[in-house]
Amino acid sequence: MNALNRKLVRDIRHNLVLLLAVSAIIAVGIGCFVGMLSTARNLEYARSSYYSSCRLADFWLDLKKAPVQEVRRLAAIPGISEIRERIQFQVMLDLPGAEKPIGATLLSLPDQPAPVINNIILRQGTYFSPGRANEVIVSDKFAQARRIRPGDTIMAVLNNRRRELVVTGTAISAEFVYLASPGSMVDEPGSYGLLFIKRSFAEDSFGFHSGCNSVVGLLAPGARAESKVMVEALAARLKPHGVFSGIPRQEQFSPMVLDGEMKQLLNTAVIFPLFFLIVAALVLNVLMIRLAEQQRTVIGTLKAIGYDNRELMHHFLRFAAVTGLVGGLLGCLFGYLLGDAMTRMYVRYFTFPQLTSQLYPDLQLTGIAIALLFAILGTIRGVRRIMALEPAEAMRQAPPPLGGAVFLERFQGWWTGLDAQWQMILRGLLRNKGRTAIAMFSAALGSSIVVLAFGFVDSMDQMVRLQFERVLRSDYHLSFHDELSSSGLDAVRRLPGVNRAEPVLNLACTFRRNNRLKRGVIMAIHRGSSLTTPVDDQGRPIGLPATGLLMTTRLMEQLQLRPGELVEVVPVKGEQLSRRLPVIQSMESMLGLVVYADFHWLNRVLGTEGVLNEVRILASHTPAQRQGFMTAIRAMPGLESLTDLGEQRQALNKQLNGAMRFSAVIMILLAGVIFFGAILNSTLIAIAERQREMATFRAMGYFSHEVARIFLRENLVNNLSGTLAGLPLGYWLLKASMQAFSTDAYSFPAHLAPMSPLYTLGLAFLFVLLSQIVVIRTLGRQNWLEALSLKE
Template sequence: MLSVLNRKLLRDTFASLGTLASILLIIGIGIGAFVGLGTAQRNLVESQASYYRAYHFADVWVDLKKAPLSVTERIRSWPEIARLDARVVFDVILDVPDETRPLSARLISTPSVGYDRTLNGIHLVRGSGFSQRRDSEAIISEDFAKARGLDPGDRLHVILNRKRESFVIVGTAISPEYAYMVRGPGDIIPDPEHFGVLYVKERFARDVLGFKDACNQVVCQLTPSAAARPEDLLARLERVLEPFGVLEVVPRKRQASHRFLSDEIDGLGKTATVMPAVFLSVAALALNILMLRLAQRQRAVIGTLKAIGYSDRQVMWHYLSFGVVVGIAGALGGAALGLGMAYAMIETYKSFFSFPGFAFHVYPDLLIWGLVISVGFSILGTFRGVLAVLRLQPAAAMRQNPPERGGAILLERCRWFWRLFGFRTHMAFRSVFRNHFRTATSIFATAVSISIILMALVLFDSFISMIDYQFDAVAHSDLDVGMRDEESLAALFEAQALPGVELAEPLFGLRCDLAHGAASRRMAISGLVEGHRLTTPRRADGAVVDIPPHGLVFSRKLADLLGVDVGDAVRVTPVRGRRQMRRAPIVAITDTFIGLDCYADLRYLSTLVGESLVLNSVQLLVDEPQRAALYRRIKTLPNAQGLSVRAETKRNLERTLVETGRFSIGLMVLFAGAISFGSALNNALIEIGDRLREISTLRVLGYSPAEVAGILIRQNMIIFVLGVLLAGPMGYGLIQLVSQAYDTELFRMPIRIKPEVAGLTALLALLFVLSAQVLVYWQVRKLNWLEGVKVKE
């Protein structure tokens, strides 16, 4: 049978449910974040691990110009190499029926039998897979097929080795190599409408592309010990393959898809720690206030219990169990919220990451931890209250409650300011400034809430600014066409002559090793022609940076990574030809927010590889009515291997951002708002309990519920204003912290807190606080004030 004290506990809990609800809301969100983000993270990790295992995700990729299979066979026998596949990989332009725009694709060779058992094996989603009937069969990536409405049996055309080849689609598939479908660094969001992967039969690909007994990509799986410390092996691979034109050695941790997925998993883990910590701290503080008040209000009860003969320990446990009950209730609500959240997140992930089976497991240990954490914080929250209970001597508990501290507050010395307000504002001010702990906690809670909202909105805004900067301020071309091989200036004139081309500018991307001291990066230097207009590198303040005839222009992040600045010289070694190392000075710094940039004059760059003037892509301005004609011509260009359309890339980024941003930013604002809302409500309800007699007296005197509630609302407004003041520096710090976390080689945020964003933040936070006031008013209205005046101490 439930002991009497436990029954009291349950009824007390039930009686203070209103006040508790605001705290439970905050605890619930904290635990919800812990359970939800944790569950989503674990499911991602598990799905990723089982996918990688089942389809043999590689540890190393080596991109080459062309290497004979005899060499790769030798490497296969190294003790560190567990498995090795030699593939042919080409970026190509795809011609899909009923689509004028040429699409980009990556063609990957794969054995016609056992393609699911190779490294980075493919998992067939639809279709029957390769048959014996014909050579020119292709399995295409599922997302691309879906976005394009392509089905098994459909045909598509590719320019391969200057010949137009036709493929029959025999299946759609996914692969761990493209779980996050991006081409490589520089791409940050999948664009399945315009980019797909094409798996074709190995032998056919070798024949058509001129790679008989040769490959241009080596993928390896390493033995576990080598995988743990791959640096030496990578260096050796590069040394051995050097004569065959190593373009890039990519260890798993730098592989684009893996990196995005891992970053997401890491990010989830961090958020799953930070967010609950913030919410539960606020909840514990709020609970502290509530429990202290409860202990003070139940003085007589505590005294009686002690007088009857209950020991300090029994009474203490009784009040501690209040915290336990709150903790359990918060954990239950939080678990439900969390699992719902995790489910929604996994659903969202499905549109970004393609896995063969997206698990949704519930992890009991996470739920148990959630319970432990919730109860732990709640017990922490009862601490001051329980301490007060313990300190209370039974005899003292029986005496009258000491009267509330009176007297003037400091603010009253400022006579002219004080006289601006009526007595109800005076009451509010006095109450705010006399309850130091309570006020400090409320201000803190409000500031935390506003800071989180500010952070969410500023990040969203910064992302949009980033897109505008990259795609409007820096890039101006309508269309970029990439070429397989370097071409002479003649290619530019050919491009100029294409239908609808208003302006064509050459671009030479030269992969180089850039080194300074011990730091180095392998990346493409973009060579721009003198008088270029279609790419204008800038500084964050908007100023255009000119590309001088000599030297290199680095983006800020690249300069930081190599530890250089204007005036320093770096070692430049082109990853082709004779690979002669030169020294080049840094002559200017630009700002870029996606990837890393390095610019040089086209002529200067050409001389680095001993050419006079070469290019490998053209940037075009297009006369809109002739776009279709231009597209048709590009589909026939023998040397074209890729196409990007600025407006589409930008639109894709914006659409994805808005779609996912709306959900996550909305949730974040809502959760953060719950803190202001809960804290304001908790405050006001405690205040109502404390000032029952005062409020009742005012009601007897003839004040309306609205006028009485006005005192409490004023109090919350004073706290809100102070909270806004604190939120300034706090939010700024938080944004700095988060933007540093986002400051990676892949992308960065141009952080600027615009006045309108700050204003919107304050407005939103105010709305949350005001909505709490509606409940306060309702509470005052239904208050039985006739009983209130009769209340005895």
């Protein structure tokens, strides 16, 4: 090792704490980058192999009923490579031990195993046997939650008839990587399932001989880019058979949720680490400039001896490279662990045949390269200063720092009221503007991450609160396959424990304006409804207009509609007559692109009276009443689903309390690394620079803790003002994140609880106090006598 490298090693050793602080910040940034991208890749690999082994469809068409022969002819259309027809129904199950009837999606499969589109992968048991008709394969997660095993029997209501089904196996399907019951956003295993039955049994049970109500297909590779157009064309061909919906893969619920999650991961993997890397580069910049000043004479001497700028540049860049390399390597390790933990978390929410954490050497190497790049970027200013230093000038003593009054001294009355220590601190901060700005900027970024972490939790809490306390005040929703008259509503009102029951008419329809087209649902409720309340973006109730529609802002934007304009509405069921209806006002919805209308008005528009297909119920149940209620529900004909809002809220809260609060704690800890690293760096540099000043104070009779208090005050000024500046930045990031997270299926309001900014300030204060421990220890180790006799 040559002499300069030895010097490098010892310089690193002398500045170890500072460099480790910078390396830790880099490590967090690189860790997030590597971890999130590794997770995205784990998901991507699992997804692509799953989709191809199950032959996941490129499009879905739901219809009332179409002849199989006619559907099969669609395969001849250019761009369609394969078509599969099947039978699909929402059914209710009656499981032993389950208090309430449970909903499930029932799908037909060929009687014999075949590599069909949207095939299943068996996890337990076998495929259907040739002999028995009433066999069923149950989704694996549901079977596990409900302890259903091959050989068991389950009762299901198929076409209003209770049928016994024999379980032959459990399976997973690429069509349902993420499964949530209709109207819910949370995967509640055990409360909603998938049933796969023989095609012949489905035909018999639902009267669908040579008929189907679900079409799935694959597109030729060249036609995939045009999937939306292809789906529209197919829907037009099948229009006489009553097309309810035509959905390309990217808009199908499960692929859409998975795509959205992966996009978020990729975006976060780029933006989040930048925060840490920028702070690391800035802190390193301060450190290198300090080093350039500290080693001024050494640099001059080396230049005088004959070292050229290139050699010295390499020497000091190596300093950065080591910091970057250590940060990068630690980051790779942290990234691998983070990727592993995140992948395990996804295993809980998504169903894959195999989702494992892998090590990606190219990502790790990219991470190290980025770490090195930012470390070197952070060093450049210091190195340029070193290069610009003339040897003759370097031999001379550095000019004393500029003195003079700072602008705060213009406020004489206030200034003279400060004690000498405060005056010294404020002068120091204002004279070192660059360094003060970097300290404040670091604190601002740290605090914005803390605000974001609190904001995530607050927004989710707010969403749950708004959805379940303001928008929906009901306890249960009953949906029916077909429309009921008011006598159906009366029957529900008579159920045990029902305090209030309100009718809802859901009209599945296509909204069209000019060339813009969107499928959705008009939810017609009573104007004076006490169980369902439309709200604005602040959660304030909006009155339902007597005529016309109240439409979600997101849907209005997509259709380019303004209040007062007309939108064309074509129902997907029935006669499919097109009507032009006025949009009166915009509103916000957390779940789906909801459109509200008055119950009676919509009935009038449709030419019906008092027709409903959903009942919302407010109940006060004793356990006996609840049991009676559930028994009665089981016997209710035409019931498509029962939603228990209490359970849904509980499931949402469970998910939030788990993943979301855990992520928030991790984010706060990572923000702590920024605070702690930046504070430590600026303070230790300040101590090194002001050794003699501090020694003089000690000589004058100051106690060690009094000297430490000077640094504490400095850090409090820097960090608390930086934290305050970070609050709006954090809120802006929260709004941007919530907007990015929102899809047609869910939308999250950006909400920060009033206490969250105070908690953020409190945490910043705590981080400053924690770093003060290191400051006090460092001050305790200083040799004041030596500092006093320094020649420099």
